[in-house]
Amino acid sequence: MRIEGESGQVVPMVTVMSLGILVMVGLVIDAGVMFAARRDLQATADSAARAGASVIDEDAYRASDGQDSVLDPTGAELATHRRLHDVEVVKLSASPQAVFVRVARPQPLLILGFLGFSEIRVEADSTARPRTGILMPGS
Amino acid sequence: MSERGSAAVEALLVAPVLLVLIALLVGGGQITSDQAAVRAVARESGRMAVTASTPSEAVELGKARGGEVAAGYGLDASRLGVSINTGSFERGSDVEVGVTYTVELSSLPAFGLLPGSARLTATHTEPIDRYMSR
Numbered sequence: 578m579r580i581e582g583e584s585g586q587v588v589p590m591v592t593v594m595s596l597g598i599l600v601m602v603g604l605v606i607d608a609g610v611m612f613a614a615r616r617d618l619q620a621t622a623d624s625a626a627r628a629g630a631s632v633i634d635e636d637a638y639r640a641s642d643g644q645d646s647v648l649d650p651t652g653a654e655l656a657t658h659r660r661l662h663d664v665e666v667v668k669l670s671a672s673p674q675a676v677f678v679r680v681a682r683p684q685p686l687l688i689l690g691f692l693g694f695s696e697i698r699v700e701a702d703s704t705a706r707p708r709t710g711i712l713m714p715g716s
Numbered sequence: 717m718s719e720r721g722s723a724a725v726e727a728l729l730v731a732p733v734l735l736v737l738i739a740l741l742v743g744g745g746q747i748t749s750d751q752a753a754v755r756a757v758a759r760e761s762g763r764m765a766v767t768a769s770t771p772s773e774a775v776e777l778g779k780a781r782g783g784e785v786a787a788g789y790g791l792d793a794s795r796l797g798v799s800i801n802t803g804s805f806e807r808g809s810d811v812e813v814g815v816t817y818t819v820e821l822s823s824l825p826a827f828g829l830l831p832g833s834a835r836l837t838a839t840h841t842e843p844i845d846r847y848m849s850r
Contacts, residue, residue: 587726591734598737602744609748616752620759620840628843631808660810660841709847 603688614684615699621664622680622703629657629676630705637673638709646709647673667700675706747819747834753789754817755838760785761798762813762842769850771802774811782815791817808846814839 632652637645653671657678661669667679679702686694765778782798801812817836 587723587730591727591730595733595737598734598741602737602740605741606744606748609744609751613748613751613755616755617838620755624762624840624842628808628810631843631846633847656808656843660843 599688600692603686603692607686607689607694610687611684611697611699614682615701618664618680618682618699618701619703621661622678622701623705625657625660625680626676626678626703626705628660629653629671629678630707632656633707633709634673643709646707648676648707668702675704677704678702743821747836750789750791750817750819751836751838753786753791754815754836755840756789757782757785757791757796757798757817758813758815758838758840759842761800761815762811762840765800765802765811765813766842766844767848771805774802774805775800778811778813782813786817795820805844807844807848810841810843812839812841 630648630653632649632655633646634649637647648671650671650673653676654669657669657671657676658666661678661680664680664682667681669676669678671677679700681698681700683696684699685696690696761778761782764781765774768774768777778800779798783793783796786793786796795818797816799814801814803809803811805811815838819834819836821832821834
């Protein structure tokens with residue numbers, strides 16, 4: 578059976594399909610960019626928090642004969658903050674027990690920008706606690 | 717005029733376009749995954765380096781760890797570069813790690829349709845413990 582007027586039936590279909598695939602390419606690449614940015618930010622938050630959590634209160638540590646490893650909150654916040662470049666520090670707080678930091682950064686999108694999503698805000702947070710005398714993993 | 721076979725001809729003409737788009741999709745996915753791997757290498761390398769007693773040991777340990785992680789992610793060691801800046805290496809200072817990786821786009825699982833290569837980079841800064849024993 579032949580249907581009249583089928584000329585050009587593939588081109589419109591492929592045009593639609595191409596647009597669909599292009600959006601998928603955008604999602605794959607931009608989602609990848611976003612996840613990569615998220616990992617990067619998490620690594621930054623973690624190492625900054627760890628730096629803060631190594632600022633223990635030496636007086637308290639000595640006074641307790643090495644039993645109390647608590648943080649010097651002011652020094653811990655400074656040490657953490659010093660390592661946070663090019664990021665927005667959403668929250669940074671230190672107590673004698675832990676340092677908490679939440680950072681954010683706008684991440685430009687490559688492909689989805691054409692669809693109006695020019696950038697996305699990625700966030701990461703991290704908590705670090707002081708430990709002393711770690712001799713074995715898990716101890 | 718008969719239109720018999722015209723759809724097939726059209727399909728033949730547009731197939732390369734579709735193929736290139738799908739190649740982009742696959743290639744984009746591969747680059748994304750390699751970028752994540754490069755970041756993991758930088759981070760792990762830094763975390764290992766700060767446990768060392770001396771700067772030269774830090775470089776050695778950091779690079780070895782970077783190589784292990786890269787192998788785990790299936791990266792090609794010959795195209796991986798790990799540089800470790802130990803700085804003053806004093807307690808409380810930072811060690812900086814830079815990682816570069818070259819992706820040959822023609823070797824991606826994208827039918828060899830993408831030309832050239834892409835350079836992926838990542839950096840990581842890791843603090844040295846203020847009270848670590850050496």
